[in-house]
Amino acid sequence: MAVSTRRLQKELTEITTAGTPCGITLLKADDFQTWFLTLEVLGESLYQGEVFALMFRFDSQYPISSPAVQFVNDETYQPPIHPHVYSNGHICASILGSEWSPVLSVIAVCITLQSMLASCKDKTRPPDNDRYVAHAPDNPKKTRFVYHDDEV
Template sequence: MASISSRRLQKELSEIHSEGTPVGIKLLKADDFETWWFSIEVMGESLYKSEVYTLQFRFEPTYPIASPAVTFVVTEGREAPMHPHVYSNGHICASILGTEWSPVLSVVSVCITLQSMLASCKKKERPPDNDRYVRSAPDNPKKTRFVYHDDTV
């Protein structure tokens, strides 16, 4: 019997294949219902113009009740975007991935939100506690208790 997670992800994947994704968002890989990869590019004039980043989504069996673990992919030669809510290890401090997650949100809506977060950024900088956080961060950002206090960047 299919789990709620696999049924929901199959529905989302079918919609992506039939309707496509918004401009600047591309599905890179979705071979299973555990991990998906998307690229996002900020469209229009912004500090991130023509920069492309890869997002990794990891799903728990309780998705969409539980949020996915979403990170910017960081590898040799590929950095996370320089942003006040993005740590250099790719972890993202965004309330929709934590306390404000809702099962009505989808993978594509998360990509749109993160694309918008980058587009509205006024200053490329790391979070003030980046070095300390990265040294002790868990592998899964959902195990972090982020404090959401500034949505103006």
């Protein structure tokens, strides 16, 4: 059994037995390639009452390599309007790229993104949203984001 499969099996077992933190719900995890979870910011924030969905895609190198994580953009869910979230759902967050660590888990990523949304002061898209979305790859991991000090 591949390391990625063992790790994802362990994470899924923890999620299904211990549950998820408040505001995070497992929608679908039928295999060890793609999982969907919902994310809601609790307490007072610009996103109060809004629910978002995240898609996690795992390759055979997980957890050594980060999962490809993006907000779902379909008829049910829309990505949040946030300075680090593109309208196609791609997320510019260093923990999904250069700051990824194998000790991070699916739930840790969800909590970090929940915190990123909770601390947002201005609902705006990234300044280069239209240009990025027009040329973005399907997989956000194929993008080389430039991270700034104020980023998550």
